[in-house]
Amino acid sequence: MTELTIDVRGLTKAYGGRRVVDAVDMQVATGRIVGFLGPNGSGKTTSLRMLCGLLTPDAGEGRVLGLDFRREAAAVKRQVGYMTQKFGLYEDLSIRENLDFIARLFSMPDRRAAVDAALQRLGLATRQQQLAGALSGGWKQRLALAACLLHRPRLLLLDEPTAGVDPKARREFWDQIHRLAGEGITVLVSTHYMDEAERCHELVYIAYGRVLARGTAASIVAEAGARDLEDAFVRLVGRANDNFGQAG
């Protein structure tokens, strides 16, 4: 049987009486890269925050990294690398100082070794003295990914990690994600880019807080009777809009 790093059912969250995440099931096998797609405001960030233990769900059951994701949320949080949409590091500190600061926050016993390993892994060693604020968008994202990896998480939840990054840097970032998956790290990543969706092993597509499609890119395109992935999503969201969009 396939080992599931994420196995959660019925994930639900409402704000002001409106369900922004509505009974979402999420299964991600260990070492796989699953793309999380959907229009703006469809509930991706809210779902990711619940899965990593930062936000308490209204409903939902299941396990993340073998832990009860609701009752053991604090333990889940410690073992997940979560990369938020916005660059959250200190612009007036160098690359190395940023990583060292985070290692201190985690009270890592082998801080220096962990920082060195993260610098090497992400190809940041030669730039370690550069100020974070002076880096291009692509290098900033790489630093943010290095920061997520410091505590050696087995699961990465990445929220639009390459938004606004140029195509070459995005490609390099994705090569890195595939290397990490090759090491057995599981990745759930939200994106609006179709070329990135094509690089995921599987996709989950949501709109209005509900899952509209899941599977490989090829199976989603075939099931929607579409030309390509973008066309499939346009069709799916069009149908969803007819069915429950007005109520959402």
Ligand SMILES: Nc1ncnc2c1ncn2[C@@H]1O[C@H](COP(=O)(O)OP(=O)(O)OP(=O)(O)O)[C@@H](O)[C@H]1O
């Ligand atoms: N703390 C909050 N209070 C009230 N409403 C919220 C809160 N957080 C999110 N929402 C609403 O929930 C819905 C889903 O938001 P969410 O950020 O999860 O979407 P998303 O799919 O990540 O969007 P995007 O692709 O734009 O990042 C939106 O309508 C948003 O306005």
